[in-house]
Every structure is written in C-alpha cells, then in structure tokens.
Amino acid sequence: MGSTIGGPSLKGVRLRKMFGDGASQRAALREVSIDLFPGQLALLMGPSGSGKSTLLAILSGLLRPDGGQVLTRPEGATSYLDVWSLPDRAREDFRRRHTGFIFQGYNLFPALTASQQIEIVLKWGNNLASRDAKRQAHEMLDRLGLLNQRHKKPAAMSGGEKQRVAIGRALAKNPMFLFADEPTSALDWENGQSVIRLLRDAAHGRGATILVVSHDQRMLPYVDVNYHLDDGRLEEQEVPLVATGSAGGV
Ligand SMILES: Nc1ncnc2c1ncn2[C@@H]1O[C@H](COP(=O)(O)OP(=O)(O)OP(=O)(O)O)[C@@H](O)[C@H]1O
Numbered sequence: 001m002g003s004t005i006g007g008p009s010l011k012g013v014r015l016r017k018m019f020g021d022g023a024s025q026r027a028a029l030r031e032v033s034i035d036l037f038p039g040q041l042a043l044l045m046g047p048s049g050s051g052k053s054t055l056l057a058i059l060s061g062l063l064r065p066d067g068g069q070v071l072t073r074p075e076g077a078t079s080y081l082d083v084w085s086l087p088d089r090a091r092e093d094f095r096r097r098h099t100g101f102i103f104q105g106y107n108l109f110p111a112l113t114a115s116q117q118i119e120i121v122l123k124w125g126n127n128l129a130s131r132d133a134k135r136q137a138h139e140m141l142d143r144l145g146l147l148n149q150r151h152k153k154p155a156a157m158s159g160g161e162k163q164r165v166a167i168g169r170a171l172a173k174n175p176m177f178l179f180a181d182e183p184t185s186a187l188d189w190e191n192g193q194s195v196i197r198l199l200r201d202a203a204h205g206r207g208a209t210i211l212v213v214s215h216d217q218r219m220l221p222y223v224d225v226n227y228h229l230d231d232g233r234l235e236e237q238e239v240p241l242v243a244t245g246s247a248g249g250v
C-alpha cells in the first residue's frame with residue numbers, strides 16, 4: 001500500500017488559481033505542488049476558504065488553473081500527460097474513464113432513485129449492460145447499508161443517505177483516481193468509518209489514488225499522508241502511526 005515505487009500517478013505542479021477581478025481579486029491557490037501515488041489514501045485538511053475544493057476541482061480536470069500543470073499517468077503509462085493541455089474532449093474522456101468525484105453538495109440527479117444514480121454511471125462510464133449495472137448498484141448500496149432505500153429519490157433521503165449514495169456512485173466505477181470533498185460530513189462516526197474503510201480498500205486493495213478533503217481529525221489514523229492547505233498554500237504534515245498498521249508506511 002501507499003508504495004511510492006514507480007512514481008506518482010498524479011502530479012500538481014505549481015498550481016495557481018485566482019478568483020475575482022481588479023481590487024477584489026484574490027488567490028485561491030498560490031503555487032501548490034502535490035504528488036499523489038497509486039495505492040495511497042491522502043487527506044487534505046485546512047480552514048474554510050483555504051482552497052481545498054478548488055484544488056480538487058483542478059486536479060480532477062473540472063476547473064482550469066491560471067498557472068501550473070496537472071500531470072497524470074493513467075493505467076501505468078510510462079509518460080505523463082498534461083491534463084490541462086488536452087483538447088476538451090480528451091480531458092472529458094480522461095475524467096469519464098478514470099476519475100470519480102464525490103462532491104461537497106452530493107450532486108445527485110433529483111429524478112433518479114438511489115439505485116439508478118449508481119446504475120447510470122456503470123452503464124455510461126463502464127459500458128455495463130443494464131442487468132449487470134443494477135446488480136452492481138445493489139451490491140454497492142448493500143455495502144453502504146442502503147439496500148432497502150434503493151427505490152428512494154434524493155428528496156426523500158436524509159443528508160447522510162444522500163451522501164452515501166454519492167459515495168457509492170463514485171466508488172462503483174472503480175476509478176483509478178478518486179476525489180472526495182468532505183465525504184463524511186453528514187454521517188455519524190459509525191457510517192463515517194465504514195466510508196473511510198471503503199476508500200482505504202479502494203486505495204490499498206486495488207491501487208486507486210485517492211484524495212479526500214475532511215475536517216475530521218478522527219480520519220487521520222486511516223490515511224497514508226496528510227496535507228494541510230492554508231490560504232492557498234500547501235504543506236505536508238505528519239500522520240500519527242497507529243497500532244492497526246493502517247497509517248504510515250506498512
Ligand atoms: N467560483 C468562485 N468565484 C469566486 N471565488 C471563489 C469561487 N470558488 C471559490 N472561491 C473562493 O476561493 C477561495 C477558496 O475556495 P474553496 O471553495 O476552494 O475553499 P474550501 O477550502 O473548499 O472551503 P470549505 O471548507 O468552506 O469548503 C475562497 O475564498 C472562495 O470564496
């Protein structure tokens with residue numbers, strides 16, 4: 001797990017992002033560089049407004065930076081490609097095939113049931129037949145404790161249920177890169193822990209590269225690396241070593 005052999009799978013290089021114009025212009029990211037590795041669960045912390053969601057959006061190909069590069073090697077390719085130099089269509093294809101995103105506001109489709117939210121990405125993202133998509137969606141909902149809620153639409157779900165469906169939707173694709181923006185904010189600690197375990201399994205079990213934004217200090221023992229963002233500047237912080245062997249370099 002968390003092996004750094006073979007080099008990073010995703011690199012942010014001197015990323016800059018400004019918002020606003022003229023006197024009201026302010027920097028959301030100031031020359032942020034970050035290396036993420038296959039099999040690594042990375043945590044990003046920092047105060048509100050420090051640039052965490054902005055960094056996730058840039059690294060995942062959703063938001064164009066004002067400066068710097070996002071370099072990636074999907075499927076273990078030997079050379080890096082620069083995500084923000086790709087034509088829009090190729091970047092969209094990279095996102096669809098290789099990335100999963102759990103949004104801070106869930107972003108569920110209002111007209112679809114819990115099961116359909118997941119089925120749709122399996123059908124369109126992974127080209128599964130309807131029956132297989134449904135079976136896998138139900139398996140994922142079961143792991144998240146939501147199988148008996150599968151017919152519900154978002155308006156009838158609690159915040160925590162919506163959040164778990166959004167997590168299931170991102171994980172079901174088995175993406176190589178997974179970005180999660182406060183994925184446990186609406187969950188009690190028991191459900192939060194099971195989500196962290198799912199994320200860790202995806203990293204350590206099948207080598208996904210995962211970056212999670214969270215304010216929850218209880219997540220620290222489960223992660224391999226911890227970054228802190230403050231006013232658009234990033235630094236790496238120590239991860240406490242714990243007896244479970246889940247943190248640090250096991
Ligand atoms: N679309 C936008 N237009 C203008 N300013 C923006 C925009 N998006 C973000 N910002 C500003 O950029 C800064 C960083 O925002 P960002 O959403 O990345 O913070 P964050 O660390 O995710 O905060 P939170 O913990 O509250 O989610 C903030 O000052 C925010 O107001």
Ligand SMILES: [Mg+2]
Pocket residue numbers: 052053054104181
């Ligand atoms: Mg945010």
